[in-house]
Amino acid sequence: MIRMLLPLIVFGGLLVLLVAGLQTAEERKLVQSPLVGKPVPEITLPGLHDPETTRSTADLHGHPYILNVWGSWCWACRVEHPYIDRLGREAGVPLVGFNWKDEREEALAWLDRFGDSWHFHLVDFEGRAAIDLGVYGAPETYLVDHRGVIQHKHIGPIDATVFEDLMRRVMQMRAEAES
């Protein structure tokens, strides 16, 4: 009988391993950004609609804000766009676009077509500043608190679950900033 149960036992072991693997899959998938928990680097970049004005992350100091990396070439950004829309309207903190490795004309056309709910954009056509920020790809969404510390980083497009999670974290940051 034991011999007959052996396949079942082996299979059970395999299942345990796979369940455990699934649990940690999320963690392993995310590249641990060395910058989470550290102050956001000071980045000064021109705007998208207004190339003459330069803006810096330092200007935002003192308030929590959301930094969203996107590009018109990145289709996953189109997928997450409805949630970006909602973040811009509902989060109650500035939503900063980080337009990455793009071209001005295409980026503007993209915004015309899909809607622009970011409060303003920083443009990094060469992708130099993105290195300091530790951008791995687009889309990525960073939450920066009022002390200028990167609290959280989401890699990949935002879906309903991620949206809820981000909103919760933003509310927490707002509460901390006010207290």
Added chain:
Amino acid sequence: MTPTRKKRLTLVGLIVLGVSAATVVAITALQDNMLFFVTPSDVQAQTLPPDRQIRLGGLVADGTVSRDPDSLAVTFGVTDGAHDVMVSFNGILPDLFREGQGVIAHGHMDESGVFRAHEVLARHDETYMPPEVMRALEKAGHPIEASMPQ
């Protein structure tokens, strides 16, 4: 014990022996072929034995790529934002290789603290792909990290 039974028992014994031997060989082979994934910070933090094969992942540091015009030799820095490691490589770099791009290098650290790569893969991560595309690219064996055209 009947002869048939005896024969069967020996057979089962032989199979068990063979399978155990194969398992031992497999585990040894696994230990030898394990490639640890490390970041430049890991390299800084611990001294790795020079002959240990590893996979080094990070971004190509800005302004560090230098080529020898007469051969295929190239050196560049790999950074994770916190630390940098110099990599030397002799061969053709993938299409997506450029400054600021994510790369994975296979190779080992030499005594002077330079990473000698025998293979460099550009991470294909400028955009996130649906799993099916990923899977297809993964078929190439150089998945997310490959220099595939999009």
Added chain:
Amino acid sequence: MIAEFGQVTLILALVLAVLLATLPLYGAYRGNETLMRLTTSLVIGHFVFLAAAYVALSAAFLNHDFTLSYVALNSNLLLPWYYRLTAVWGGHEGSLLLWMLMLGGWMLAVAAFSRTLPREFVARVLAVMGIVSIGFLLFTLLTSNPFDRVLPGPTDGQDLNPLLQDPGMIVHPPLLYMGYVGFAVAFGFAIAGLLGGKVEREWVRWARPWTLSAWAFLTAGIALGSWWAYYELGWGGWWFWDPVENASFIPWLIGTALLHSQAVTEKRGSFPAWTVLLSIAAFSMSLLGTFLVRSGVLTSVHAFANDPERGLFILIFMAIITGAALLLYALRAPRIMTGPGFDWMSRETMLLINNVFFTVSAAMVLLGTLYPLIVDFMGWGQISVGPPYFGAMFILLMTPIVILLPLGPFTRWKQDEVMRVMRPLVASAAVAIVLGLVISAALGAWSLRAITGWVGGIWVMAGAVAWALRQARSTRSGLALHQWGMTLAHFGVGVFLIGVAMVESMTFERDMRIEPGQTVEAAGYQFTLHEVAQVKGPNWRAEEARFTVHRNDREVARMTPQKRLYHRGGQVMTQVALRPGITRDLYIAMGEELDPASGAWSIRIHVKPFVRWIWGGAALMTLGGLVSASDRRYWRRRRAEARQAEKTAEVPA
């Protein structure tokens, strides 16, 4: 509207699957004829609804219905209609639908071709497959619905990866699914047998053509994937031991073992329990493969949309299906353990050795694939397992298989003499050694790997031919189809072996610096770069290197690899120049410009000897599997036998 229609038909298919999984099973249990008679109509209905759902999704693709997010993500306005039709299975959701349609199709085929089998038995087989279908329908409806709408939809869909708009890539997944799903039939037969309480040699015989065709599809699917990666991706490799490849290779290895153990159980009645276990394992490994590929458990760094929820669902489904099957096995197997004994030197032993080695190989691949997970689980860090592990294991495990393969068919059942078996093969062995050495020497392939590859390959091929010749001589009617099939497949193994050995040992592969006007020597070929010119395409411009290739002062090829820059997105793409041939492939890829002054470029040149033989061998194996499956022997049943089976099947479950 059509999407809602598709949604409804999916739900109806689920209802029918539930009925199918319960009523006939209960009918078989109670011996209720009326309930069992329902099986066929339920199977037909199930298939029709699945087909309707599939047609509905295809229609949404044809009509550019971008309000379906699945369509928006996998198609766009510029896509020609034939690519829109194949894009239906281009993503996760649609490929699941195709999976289920195939399952429905296999069930229909089982119902159609099994009229002569005992009704209880067919009812059980189809009920078990119905349970499998329930799982996948629920999976689709709950976690991966292709008919989900996003309103308002985008005006245009997503750009597709041009790599995927390729015939090889389009046919590859359906073939794989056909293989995976086909193993569900063998699974259904095994479970039905366990439920019936007996492993009948009869039902093993009925299961064989199904297993053979599933295996043939899987072989073709894997080979096509390998070929596609080789010519399209430009890395020059044909197999990478990547987790995703392994996910399809493990079921193949188990399936190969199953084919051979079925032969023993059918012909001699020996190791019935083992055959049942392998049937369960082959399908479970197909499920595991699906899980590994779709859950994101193994796709390291950062893959998008690896939904752990989906992964969990497949895992639970697998736990239920395989867990229940193995439990049933534990309960029922002791009853079916017995089989007639056999001697050391016998066909049974030969096939047992085959089984041990193939099963162990599958376990080794599984171990290597899951090892990063184990290491991570233990908190030892993030690792990947290098291809040398798999390579070493395979050389070790496949060598005995290759040596013994020609002996197998010559060996008699039950008992045989070593000398009697060896005698007809002495000539083959001599031919293999002499010819192998001569060819290796003639090709200059004087390495251990190449020589063993040639000797081993010719040994296997000659052995297969020798057996076919002897068989043809000894019987008046010539070879039966299943014997042709076996000969073809075994011959294919030899062809494959030579291809692998030559590619792995004699490939010339070098990155080099080359200036226009320069000639480089590679494996007996002279590659001359004449110029690097600018060329333009519809949406790209490129640097094109113009090479001529000479061998013995004769021009053999003009090759023009390109480095393309796409206008949109500024992507750079290497367009490889590939010149296929029976005995070698020539391959040039451009690296980058090294020195604008001299026009020097870095160039990668490969000369891959006999690489086509790898896929040629796989094609022969596929053909062998299909020819074998089409043998009427498996389908024919005499009346008396039918009556007899009717009686034995009446043992209540």
